[in-house]
Amino acid sequence: MEIYTTISEIKEFIKSKKLVGEKIGFVPTMGYLHQGHLSLMKEARQDNDIVIASIFVNPTQFGPDEDYDEYPRDLDRDAELAAEVGVDAVFAPEADEIYDSGAATTIQVEGLTDKLCGACRPGHFTGVCIIVSKLFNIIAPDHAYFGQKDAQQVLVIKRMVKDLNFDLEIVIVPIVREEDGLAISSRNKYLNQEERTAATVLYNSLELARELIEQGENKAKVVENKMVEMIKEEPLAKIDYVEVVKQETLESVTKIKDKILIALAVYIGGTRLIDNVMLEV
């Protein structure tokens, strides 16, 4: 497996593959790979001739008080894991290879980005849109793989791809969970043992919601309140949001019907975790 750190190198690699008609699958990541990322890469491996993963902790999607500097990084380990699941090339540039000092362009996806994580992380999705656009133009993939765990990100990127006519297909891969249900995330590493146990409350509250809805509950407020109640019983947890919304638009619903997304963000100690479930009622 090759590791490229410059745009010109990775483009040359891709060009040589496209010239012989090979299909490119692309998995953008911020590295510190876990089973969630690897499931994207395995899926990409099945659908494409060439699989490229990017490993880039993107500064523009972190707020000034967020964890850009402390975000975990381990390129050697990442490269090993990526190679094991059949990735052909890793693109791991430094920040100044990606952003030049005169950069002035921003991309907004209006509406979708005001809600859920967008409300408490201003600028986050603008940073996501810029880096994803840049990587799409550099890699020019046929398929690009994203995890359902970042449900809002998935919707924002799909909308952007449609609006800007990117010539590629977005593939969404299900959430990978630990045995006790915790959604796998690079940020789980921040949790101490006590917090790790407390963190199961995110998944458990989603399961509670699913059960309530399966039993016929159709008022979003009731479901949200029961989830909030359960989470509040966990002393280490602090709720950012718990919401039942429409899947495509992320608009709040009062009555639960059709395709809904139940999404939450909860601080466990100092670590902000997210999780979600999609249901069709």
Added chain:
Amino acid sequence: MEIYTTISEIKEFIKSKKLVGEKIGFVPTMGYLHQGHLSLMKEARQDNDIVIASIFVNPTQFGPDEDYDEYPRDLDRDAELAAEVGVDAVFAPEADEIYDSGAATTIQVEGLTDKLCGACRPGHFTGVCIIVSKLFNIIAPDHAYFGQKDAQQVLVIKRMVKDLNFDLEIVIVPIVREEDGLAISSRNKYLNQEERTAATVLYNSLELARELIEQGENKAKVVENKMVEMIKEEPLAKIDYVEVVKQETLESVTKIKDKILIALAVYIGGTRLIDNVMLEV
């Protein structure tokens, strides 16, 4: 020459050409072609295997009080002219082929778009960036051609192409002028005979500026004031802006040196015309 009106058709055409390694030159236009557009197409004809021109009056770059509805359109004539200069395919979609009702993405190029035309046409460059990005992703050209007449547009697009890593080269083609110096523009058609005569004041004031600078004048304010004086002598003219700015950043200059752009926008009757000259001092 082929005329395509759907994205899927033009993409299929392009795919067939790329498959055999042909280079694509692209000339985006709003139609009602004149010698300025044709000079772009001729330039594209020289550099590429395949030349594609788009003809699309882009609603998102017009303000609510601007001339979107009245903007001149004549596809049959345009197709004839494009064919004459060797264009291989015209892409002429309807607005609803390009913009769907849920479109939510905007692109901003900060700094460059606040100045000159950006100051008096809010949203104009956002609309330009969106349509150009969409067309770049649909056509995937190797080279794209723009006229120097829209000097600010050229800078904004070059910045966006760099910031989003579009895999193409922007080629800038000089302004084409009538015999009396008037820059050729689709909007010249709005001018009655008297206004047409008055409109030469734009070019004449630029020529005055050039002469003053050649004679050693180095104060931007002096040059701007003399231009303004000349334009104000023309009763049909009403100045929007007259500015001496740095070529790359569009920032105002006080002392004229290095690479400068002298740009102006002037209403002649109800028609807003722009023109510019680039100098290196």
